[in-house]
Amino acid sequence: MRYHISETIIFGGRVLEDKFKEKFLSKSELQTEIINLSAELELPKGTETFISDVHGDFGRFSHIMRSGAGNISRKVEDLFEGRLTTLNQKKLSCLIYYPSQVIRGMKFKITNRQELDQWYMDAFNHLIEILRYATNKYPKNLVKKSIEPNYWTTIENMLLIDGKYKTKNDYSQGMLKSIVKLGMADDFIVATCHAIQRLSIERIHIVGDIYDRGAHPNLVLNYLVDHWQNFDIQWGNHDILWMGTMAGSKLCMANLIRLCARYHNLGLLRDAYDIDLTSLITFARHFYRPLPNFEENLEIAPKIPEEERITDNCVQQAAAIMQFKLEGQAIKRRPEFHMEDRLLLDKLSQGKNLIELNGQEYEINNGCFQLINPADPYQIAHPEQVVLIDLINQFTHSSKLNEHMWFMADHGSMYLKHNGNLLFHGCVPVDEKGNFTEWEIDGHTYAGKALFDYFNEVLLDAMHHPTTGDCFNSDIIWYLWCGQDSPLFGKDKMATFESYFLQDTNLTAEKSNPFYQFCDDEAFIKKIKAEFDIPESGHIVIGHTPPTDESPLKAKGNLIMINAGRPKTENEGGYTLLYDSFDMQLIKLNPFVSMNHAINSMEDVAASRKTIERFDERKMVYDTDFGKKIQQHIDDLVAELHDNSEDDVDE
Structure with a gap:
């Protein structure tokens, strides 16, 4: 079996082809599509995460993906600061990362049925609030694709409910109580947590070296096939x-x-x-x-x-x-x-x-x-x-x-230009x-x-x-x-x-290419950007060379070295990168020991965060490569609508 992709982009749960050959049967359908696409342009830009040097360590890779590379714990903190203690925020984040395992632990720990039902209700309410927060930058059809079909109708109703109205709140709580009584609570929580995981990251960039050293690179690829639509690979x-x-x-x-x-x-x-x-x-x-x-x-x-x-x-x-x-x-x-x-x-x-x-x-x-x-x-x-x-x-x-x-x-290439950034695994070979x-x-x-x-x-x-x-x-x-x-x-x-x-x-000894000696030289980085037609405001993100004692940020953050997969020592957690509508953040990760250790310690995946760049204005879909494609599609549809209108006049 071979996987092939055409020149397409996926946004809002639909495939938009370069040539946009889809034909609409009526004027109203054209108008509806133009309205929907125009609205999508006004949504906030989705979150991208960058990870490199996975090296077959599926446990660690899965942990980073389940946590949204640190994005989920940040959402939990944003929502529940002052409402939940730090410990309870950690518990909630851990539930989202490992729902099945945490539920088993709670059922073993809480033997009183009434107390367990109350735990379910608290978990439901918190998770729905987080899911509502995570979905605010996506159109409905993409949200629907991220949720288990069996639970879509129920979750959709809950997402639309404004809790400040008592009648609506009573309606929501009644639905949740029914889920518990019908024995559906475990599956409902798992489905909701998986939806939050998917919606916390819109696109995954893997900057090289999925294979070798670790035992399960095949599981990494299977995970991408099964869980994600938007991702790319720069070969290592x-x-x-x-x-x-x-x-x-x-x-x-x-x-x-x-x-x-x-x-x-x-x-x-x-x-x-x-x-x-x-x-x-x-x-x-x-x-x-x-x-x-x-x-x-x-x-x-x-x-x-x-x-x-x-x-x-x-x-x-x-x-x-x-x-x-x-x-x-x-x-x-x-x-x-x-x-x-x-x-x-x-x-x-x-x-x-x-x-x-x-x-x-x-x-x-x-x-x-x-x-x-x-x-x-x-x-x-x-x-x-x-x-x-x-x-x-x-x-x-x-x-x-x-x-x-x-x-x-x-799904891969030697390098990638995406949303104004340049990604590749190793270096651009240069002389002394x-x-x-x-x-x-x-x-x-x-x-x-x-x-x-x-x-x-x-x-x-x-x-x-x-x-x-x-x-x-x-x-x-x-x-x-x-x-x-x-x-x-x-x-x-x-x-x-x-x-x-x-x-x-x-x-x-293996001597590194002089490229690495010049990484802190802003003039050199500017030359690399010019060579690949990257705007001056863009960044270069590379894998392959894990930062150790030196900073992963070079040339005032214009070049970023990441290595989140297989750190050199047990005390190093490596780095990943988050790029959302507000800013670009370097995430230093805590070392990953095992899934059980992550659950028991409830240690946040992010050891620290450093803002590389904060945007003066929030980035929207129209600022992205996707947005440019969508705008071109809109222009084509408007032209077709105009042509159809002229045909109507001729008739």
């Missing part, structure tokens, strides 16, 4: 590995498998994508033995069965050696990549215990080069070839992987003077925006024309993963070999 270099593998790249596949083994995620390939790893595991366990430098890289080390540890270790070695061989072949095929410094296997000594780099010998730490042929170090051994062919055929024919990768392709790096390939030179556009075109072409043979497109996709001038990688090298086998930190 880890995403590129998976897309390239589906397109037939054995080199991307070797990297992908190595990372899965390194993070104890081989089960993801089996369970989510139906990849049978029997041939690989049998091969790896036969030719390799566990080594300390190939232990799993886990932030929180679970109790992994010994057999699985051995398998992870051996598979990681097998994949790494095949990766180094395939990389060597690609580098030799593509001298224009200028990656000769990554040809390392031919620098090994005869005994394979030393390697000569830059005229100096270094001792190899726990080598596993038994399948390296000194006469031809980059030759794929026959047993390796059998495994590679088996696996690449499985990956390219996996229906679920195809479905997810086409979903990524159809801050000039755009010129990248020459196939007789053409690309730099700046043109480089992004070129890579975007090659990747989509590779997916539309997959091949398991060595080809130009496959090599380019691999370059996007780890090449020096790849906008998605942004470093001088990927020191995988050195990190496994060498102790010298000077060799394992």
